[in-house]
Amino acid sequence: xxxxEVKDLQVYxxxxxxxxxxxxxxxxxxxxxLIGANGAGKTTILHTxxxxxxxxxxxxxxxxxxxxxxxxxxxxxHGIAHVPEGRHVFSQLTVYENLLMGAYTRSDKSExxxxxxNVYKRFPRLKERKGQYAGTLSGGEQQMLAMGRALMSKxxxxxxxxxxxxxxxxxxxxxxxxxxxxxKSGTTVLLVEQNAKKALSIADRAYVLETGNIVxxxxxxxxxxxxxxxxxxxxx
Amino acid sequence: xxxxxxxxxxxxxxxxxxxxxxxxxxVYGIAKMLNFAHGDVIMxxxxxxxxxxxxxxxxxxxAVIVAIILCTLLGITIERIAYKPLRKAPSLAVLITAxxxxxxxxxxxxxxxxxxxxxxTSVINVxxxxxxxxxxxxxxxTLVTIPLCIIIMIALTTFVKKSKTGRGMVAVSEDxxxxxLMGVNVNRTIAITFAIGSALAAVASALMFSSYPSLxxxxxxxxxxxxxxxxxxxxxxxxPGAMIGGILLGIIExxxxxxxxxxxADAIVFFVLILVLLIKPTGILGKQIQEKV
Ligand SMILES: Nc1ncnc2c1ncn2[C@@H]1O[C@H](COP(=O)(O)OP(=O)(O)O)[C@@H](O)[C@H]1O
Ligand SMILES: [Mg+2]
Numbered sequence: 052x053x054x055x056e057v058k059d060l061q062v063y064x065x066x067x068x069x070x071x072x073x074x075x076x077x078x079x080x081x082x083x084x085l086i087g088a089n090g091a092g093k094t095t096i097l098h099t100x101x102x103x104x105x106x107x108x109x110x111x112x113x114x115x116x117x118x119x120x121x122x123x124x125x126x127x128x129h130g131i132a133h134v135p136e137g138r139h140v141f142s143q144l145t146v147y148e149n150l151l152m153g154a155y156t157r158s159d160k161s162e163x164x165x166x167x168x169n170v171y172k173r174f175p176r177l178k179e180r181k182g183q184y185a186g187t188l189s190g191g192e193q194q195m196l197a198m199g200r201a202l203m204s205k206x207x208x209x210x211x212x213x214x215x216x217x218x219x220x221x222x223x224x225x226x227x228x229x230x231x232x233x234x235k236s237g238t239t240v241l242l243v244e245q246n247a248k249k250a251l252s253i254a255d256r257a258y259v260l261e262t263g264n265i266v267x268x269x270x271x272x273x274x275x276x277x278x279x280x281x282x283x284x285x286x287x
Numbered sequence: 288x289x290x291x292x293x294x295x296x297x298x299x300x301x302x303x304x305x306x307x308x309x310x311x312x313x314v315y316g317i318a319k320m321l322n323f324a325h326g327d328v329i330m331x332x333x334x335x336x337x338x339x340x341x342x343x344x345x346x347x348x349x350a351v352i353v354a355i356i357l358c359t360l361l362g363i364t365i366e367r368i369a370y371k372p373l374r375k376a377p378s379l380a381v382l383i384t385a386x387x388x389x390x391x392x393x394x395x396x397x398x399x400x401x402x403x404x405x406x407x408t409s410v411i412n413v414x415x416x417x418x419x420x421x422x423x424x425x426x427x428x429t430l431v432t433i434p435l436c437i438i439i440m441i442a443l444t445t446f447v448k449k450s451k452t453g454r455g456m457v458a459v460s461e462d463x464x465x466x467x468l469m470g471v472n473v474n475r476t477i478a479i480t481f482a483i484g485s486a487l488a489a490v491a492s493a494l495m496f497s498s499y500p501s502l503x504x505x506x507x508x509x510x511x512x513x514x515x516x517x518x519x520x521x522x523x524x525x526x527p528g529a530m531i532g533g534i535l536l537g538i539i540e541x542x543x544x545x546x547x548x549x550x551x552a553d554a555i556v557f558f559v560l561i562l563v564l565l566i567k568p569t570g571i572l573g574k575q576i577q578e579k580v
Pocket of ligand 2: 090093094095136212213
């Protein structure tokens with residue numbers, strides 16, 4: 052059984068339909084890429100999965116429960132973390148306090164400190180800047196913080212929305228290395244990207260979204276060589 | 288000597304404004320709304336204390352504690368019944384509702400406690416302090432009000448900065464969706480904010496009516512508006528801003544009353560507000576809206 056299964060999801064903004072009946076599956080341990088042009092509906096799908104936007108119809112089944120039926124703030128404690136598009140770190144809190152926010156639903160203080168140490172190991176820059184307000188970090192550092200913060204809930208699956216957006220090529224490499232290492236540590240990843248080439252090269256499987264519909268799906272390696280994908284998304 | 292005594296009285300009145308302004312500023316920061324009924328909670332707190340002390344003859348400390356408890360419950364109830372259903376409504380609808388709640392509370396008090404102005408008995412039983420050979424007198428109420436305001440400010444800042452609930456409040460005030468993704472229950476956070484603001488309103492009512500003892504159903508409106516001005520003055524959403532704004536406002540009001548005109552004192556207060564907003568629209572300590580990188 053899939054870890055996360057989205058079935059016939061439809062989402063509206065007012066009268067405008069943004070998601071027009073989308074279905075996909077994420078199995079445990081996979082990295083799944085969801086690619087598509089700007090405005091295709093990728094962010095909307097992630098927001099619906101974590102409850103920030105209500106769905107019109109459909110189901111989001113995660114480990115046997117329908118996430119659409121539970122309040123948004125309870126979703127993270129089921130093991131689902133969401134790294135939102137544009138980072139959304141808390142600029143008035145320090146790096147350390149942002150990480151504590153990531154562990155908001157956990158209560159064991161010493162275990163939380165242990166997780167923070169692990170995050171610092173993965174992101175040494177964050178340790179150097181732990182007392183600094185997040186609003187004063189660079190874009191790349193904020194992205195690292197947003198990812199570290201998500202890991203603080205000890206998620207089973209992480210949803211990442213355009214983690215490489217607006218970063219320099221070196222930082223893009225770093226972000227994808229981190230995604231790779233997150234997968235290696237046994238965490239499932241649902242990756243939304245406009246950088247289709249990088250996303251497909253790291254993912255196991257992928258779905259291609261176009262104006263609210265999935266138009267293509269399959270092995271990431273196959274899609275990387277697919278002529279229509281090459282033309283539309285890889286700029287070849 | 289009289290100048291110093293005016294300044295001290297100003298700081299004392301300003302301390303009360305600060306405590307009220309905290310309720311405005313925290314609710315604005317977290318629920319993104321102006322709770323115009325906040326001043327009327329102070330008035331209700333005054334009537335609760337008055338009733339327990341003067342009608343039932345119980346001791347002032349009991350009266351204040353009961354007022355704190357009942358005002359806290361009142362604040363939570365108002366939020367639950369009037370504001371929570373409007374969480375996704377346009378802010379104008381929320382504002383009009385808040386004005387409606389304000390009128391409701393005033394008329395409710397009118398109905399229950401009558402239209403005559405009551406004379407409030409001070410809850411503070413501290414002798415006046417005479418300094419400089421009797422030339423400078425500091426009222427017992429002032430001796431309690433100023434330190435209490437400082438204690439409240441330190442306690443609240445520590446709570447917001449150091450506790451998990453406090454961090455959740457900062458998170459909700461800055462980025463509600465991101466806070467939800469962390470697992471923060473926004474409804475609960477907003478309810479806690481109203482509870483804190485209303486408990487502080489009860490404290491403010493005990494202090495204010497002890498210094499300014501005339502109590503009627505309209506008694507909360509003007510201090511409420513001035514505390515709102517203080518919150519905007521200091522930078523709405525900012526806790527230290529509420530403190531600074533409140534104290535400055537109190538000093539300006541008392542000095543204006545003493546040296547310029549007692550009729551114009553309120554006008555002066557609002558004039559200063561307009562000046563501050565023209566020079567620094569976010570208030571003294573107000574945060575600039577940050578551009579997302
Ligand atoms: N808050 C909103 N209100 C109205 N329409 C929206 C809103 N957010 C997104 N949309 C619309 O929904 C569609 C999908 O947007 P989005 O999910 O952000 O796409 P993507 O993340 O793939 O760029 C777009 O047409 C966008 O204009
Ligand atoms: Mg997007």
